[in-house]
Amino acid sequence: MTSPSDPSAPVDGANGGIQPGRYYSRGIPYLPIDGYPGKLIAVEGTDGVGRSTQIQLLREWLEVKGYGVVETGWTRSPLMQPTIELAKSSNTLNKLTFVLLYATDFADRLEKEIIPALKAGFVVLSDRYIFTALARAGVRGIDRAWLRTLYGFAIAPHLVFYLNIDVKNLIQRVLATRGMDFWESGMDLKTGDDIYDSFRSYQNKLLKEYASMADEFNFRVVDARHPIDRIQDELQRQVEAFLEPSEKPAEPALAR
Amino acid sequence: MTFSLLHATDFADRLLYKIIPPLKAGMIVLADRYAYTAFARDATRGVDRQWVRELYSFAVKPDLVLYFRVPIDVSLDRLMARRVKLKFYEAGMDLGWSNNPVESFRLFQGKVLDEYDRIVDEYGLEVISAGESITEQQRLVRSLISRQVATTNAEMTDDEPL
Numbered sequence: 276m277t278s279p280s281d282p283s284a285p286v287d288g289a290n291g292g293i294q295p296g297r298y299y300s301r302g303i304p305y306l307p308i309d310g311y312p313g314k315l316i317a318v319e320g321t322d323g324v325g326r327s328t329q330i331q332l333l334r335e336w337l338e339v340k341g342y343g344v345v346e347t348g349w350t351r352s353p354l355m356q357p358t359i360e361l362a363k364s365s366n367t368l369n370k371l372t373f374v375l376l377y378a379t380d381f382a383d384r385l386e387k388e389i390i391p392a393l394k395a396g397f398v399v400l401s402d403r404y405i406f407t408a409l410a411r412a413g414v415r416g417i418d419r420a421w422l423r424t425l426y427g428f429a430i431a432p433h434l435v436f437y438l439n440i441d442v443k444n445l446i447q448r449v450l451a452t453r454g455m456d457f458w459e460s461g462m463d464l465k466t467g468d469d470i471y472d473s474f475r476s477y478q479n480k481l482l483k484e485y486a487s488m489a490d491e492f493n494f495r496v497v498d499a500r501h502p503i504d505r506i507q508d509e510l511q512r513q514v515e516a517f518l519e520p521s522e523k524p525a526e527p528a529l530a531r
Numbered sequence: 532m533t534f535s536l537l538h539a540t541d542f543a544d545r546l547l548y549k550i551i552p553p554l555k556a557g558m559i560v561l562a563d564r565y566a567y568t569a570f571a572r573d574a575t576r577g578v579d580r581q582w583v584r585e586l587y588s589f590a591v592k593p594d595l596v597l598y599f600r601v602p603i604d605v606s607l608d609r610l611m612a613r614r615v616k617l618k619f620y621e622a623g624m625d626l627g628w629s630n631n632p633v634e635s636f637r638l639f640q641g642k643v644l645d646e647y648d649r650i651v652d653e654y655g656l657e658v659i660s661a662g663e664s665i666t667e668q669q670r671l672v673r674s675l676i677s678r679q680v681a682t683t684n685a686e687m688t689d690d691e692p693l
Contacts, residue, residue, distance in 0.1 A: 303532055305577030354533060371543045371589060379536035386532060424585045428532060 293431045293493060300427025306390060308430065313393030315430060316514065317404035320438030321481050322459040323449040324499045325506070329438070330400050332507045333514065337398055342518075345392040347384050348402035355380035363458070374412045378425055381405065385429065393430075398518075405429045406492060410484035414477070415464065434517055435492060436510060438499035442479050449474075534625075535573040539586055542566065546590060554591065559680070566590045567598070567654065571646035575639065576626065595679045597672060598651055601661035603640055607633065
């Protein structure tokens with residue numbers, strides 16, 4: 276994943292070592308994915324940045340255009356969600372088991388949701404992708420090279436949108452909606468008892484981790500401080516430009 | 532993949548709570564199976580060999596690894612003598628190679644043994660023939676461990692005075 280850029284690759288900051296729609300590294304030998312018609316689009320960004328809202332809108336827009344859409348999201352695997360919730364509440368999780376539980380959840384969704392959907396030609400919208408795992412674990416001091424090897428079985432998305440925000444705006448947005456929570460404030464890192472200070476310092480580090488991955492993983496960076504509609508327009512414009520040249524879906528039965 | 536990662540999670544938990552603390556205290560830790568079991572089982576299930584090895588790179592390298600090698604028929608006889616039903620995953624039934632548990636066990640464990648043979652060379656495991664009598668095996672185990680403990684003890688220096 277650190278291979279130098281292929282000179283024939285597009286110059287918009289693209290990493291030539293990554294092939295969208297293929298495994299990042301060694302992949303899953305018993306699941307060959309070459310030639311699957313579906314598309315994988317990841318929307319990344321820190322907690323409370325507005326990912327879910329944007330995905331909801333993207334989904335409706337794509338479906339109206341006639342695409343089949345499947346959504347997947349972090350820790351939503353039926354196999355692992357109860358285990359992860361239990362482990363979080365029992366105080367026995369350490370950094371390493373935390374990372375491995377997340378990876379298991381991701382592997383389950385990859386095998387049982389994402390790959391079958393790509394095979395069947397769906398557009399898969401992923402609310403967060405492996406970058407969240409890499410950022411959270413990186414902040415917690417887990418070896419970055421090991422993490423990238425671990426997630427070498429993941430599929431490189433066709434598009435990765437990164438909703439970028441600064442800590443000041445993030446704090447105001449989170450406080451105006453649901454408030455700060457224990458994990459999103461990195462309280463497990465025990466940097467202090469004050470949730471506000473902890474949130475600020477933890478999210479600052481997370482944002483730096485995400486930013487450091489932008490070139491490595493070909494993020495398309497979107498300014499998340501803009502109004503919802505404007506962000507959505509930007510996403511739709513880029514998704515359309517990407518999907519347009521590929522096979523078009525059946526036209527909706529009724530033109531409106 | 533999930534089978535592999537769940538076992539790695541369990542292993543990480545035991546490593547950090549049950550293995551590393553006694554090692555720090557200078558104690559001897561006996562591990563019934565280690566990462567090598569995962570290398571053999573996961574590769575047989577079609578997971579990339581190199582990936583599993585790198586996944587477990589957080590593990591402590593054992594001072595001594597004993598591999599009890601047994602022919603399939605002997606292990607099947609022993610298992611069947613103790614219980615009628617072979618465990619689903621132990622027989623590799625999840626792979627769908629055969630609907631007959633005994634047949635599936637034979638196919639799956641045969642490939643697992645092939646993987647172990649690779650690992651023996653790769654990581655220098657001490658092979659003990661599990662076809663020998665228990666007394667004979669134990670004699671060999673004791674001699675290997677005594678030799679290991681003798682060399683390790685000589686290196687221990689961090690005892691604090693009372």
